[in-house]
Amino acid sequence: MMTKLLLRALAGETLPTPPIWMMRQAGRYLPEYRATRAKAGDFLSLCYNPELAAEVTLQPIRRFGFDAAILFADILLVPQALGADLWFVTGEGPRLSTITDAAGVDALKPAETVHETLAPIYETVRILSRELPRDTTLIGFAGAPWTVATYMVAGRGTPDQGPAHAFKDADRAAFTALIQRITEATILYLSAQIDAGAEVVKLFDSWAGSLKGQDFDDFALAPTAQIIAALKERHPEVPIIAFPRQAGERYIEFAKATGADAVALDNSVDADWAAAHVQPGGCVQGNLDPRHMVTGGDDLVREAQHITRTFAKGPHIFNLGHGITPDADPDNVARMIDAVRSV
Numbered sequence: 001m002m003t004k005l006l007l008r009a010l011a012g013e014t015l016p017t018p019p020i021w022m023m024r025q026a027g028r029y030l031p032e033y034r035a036t037r038a039k040a041g042d043f044l045s046l047c048y049n050p051e052l053a054a055e056v057t058l059q060p061i062r063r064f065g066f067d068a069a070i071l072f073a074d075i076l077l078v079p080q081a082l083g084a085d086l087w088f089v090t091g092e093g094p095r096l097s098t099i100t101d102a103a104g105v106d107a108l109k110p111a112e113t114v115h116e117t118l119a120p121i122y123e124t125v126r127i128l129s130r131e132l133p134r135d136t137t138l139i140g141f142a143g144a145p146w147t148v149a150t151y152m153v154a155g156r157g158t159p160d161q162g163p164a165h166a167f168k169d170a171d172r173a174a175f176t177a178l179i180q181r182i183t184e185a186t187i188l189y190l191s192a193q194i195d196a197g198a199e200v201v202k203l204f205d206s207w208a209g210s211l212k213g214q215d216f217d218d219f220a221l222a223p224t225a226q227i228i229a230a231l232k233e234r235h236p237e238v239p240i241i242a243f244p245r246q247a248g249e250r251y252i253e254f255a256k257a258t259g260a261d262a263v264a265l266d267n268s269v270d271a272d273w274a275a276a277h278v279q280p281g282g283c284v285q286g287n288l289d290p291r292h293m294v295t296g297g298d299d300l301v302r303e304a305q306h307i308t309r310t311f312a313k314g315p316h317i318f319n320l321g322h323g324i325t326p327d328a329d330p331d332n333v334a335r336m337i338d339a340v341r342s343v
């Protein structure tokens with residue numbers, strides 16, 4: 001019998017208490033994470049060190065008893081595996097070599113070679129699938145192609161994804177080839193995570209909200225649907241969560257159009273609207289504003305319980321609408337979990 005709460009919600013079951021986990025639950029707001037990271041050296045060394053990456057994945061499980069653990073890695077490891085240079089500037093964020101034209105896309109490595117770089121990540125997954133508590137579900141992940149492409153084109157995070165839009169508008173065929181290369185690499189990467197023991201996978205399309213109309217169809221929906229179809233063919237039993245952040249109205253069609261088992265709602269989405277229009281299409285995840293993890297208090301409890309009650313009539317996974325921030329107070333995380341479980 002299937003007992004893990006996260007898997008039951010993803011199978012469409014309406015539960016008395018939703019499973020809970022949190023985006024970026026392993027991270028800088030936790031003193032034990034900061035200590036392990038200091039031991040690893042820099043962020044990328046931590047990602048590629050299976051023992052230490054497994055350790056930081058387990059830290060929030062030990063401290064809070066979440067229903068799911070998410071593999072510790074980063075969406076930008078796939079560009080690196082495809083041949084991009086990647087480094088992290090302390091206090092600023094990731095930097096990559098840029099790709100701005102067809103020649104840059106052609107120079108990328110073939111998708112089949114990504115395992116050479118990503119093998120340590122599969123080892124992290126294997127360690128976790130041995131060491132996690134029996135009731136905790138292991139989530140693997142990757143960035144969705146559009147979001148990954150925005151970093152590969154600009155070489156960094158951008159407020160409006162301007163460089164990726166400029167490339168797409170200047171040479172749609174070359175940009176489509178870039179999306180296709182990332183799509184193929186992502187299928188191989190996620191499939192290997194599943195072979196290593198990931199029980200669920202999630203696709204992070206953090207910048208989906210800047211795509212409109214046909215661009216949303218071509219670069220958010222279509223590649224996500226292609227990845228999901230390929231994974232379902234190889235691993236029909238593994239549920240997939242899609243996170244088309246800031247997709248707005250387009251959340252309504254997203255699960256059906258892509259084959260995702262659940263959609264993760266960002267915190268700009270009104271819970272009552274999503275319960276009426278998105279949840280009838282399947283399981284939803286979300287969507288507490290991460291700022292409550294900083295400010296706490298009665299507002300945190302009220303809002304966490306409002307979300308829990310609003311989604312109680314259908315399958316729901318409690319989560320934040322985006323990642324927890326480094327200035328969050330760990331005590332507020334415990335308060336949030338108590339609030340949800342006492343509804």
Ligand code: 1CP
Nearest residue numbers: 023024025026027070071072073074075093157204206323
């Ligand atoms: O200094 C540090 O220790 C690094 C901070 C950090 C962490 C903890 C980065 C750099 N990545 C991560 C881990 C991470 N990233 C996980 C691990 C699992 C967990 O959730 O606990 C996951 C799932 C991600 C995914 C990720 N990386 C996304 C998608 C989700 C989102 O937040 O929108 C994105 C956009 C990235 C890129 C990235 N990596 C790191 C940073 C600071 C960024 C954002 C850069 C930017 O846009 O400027």
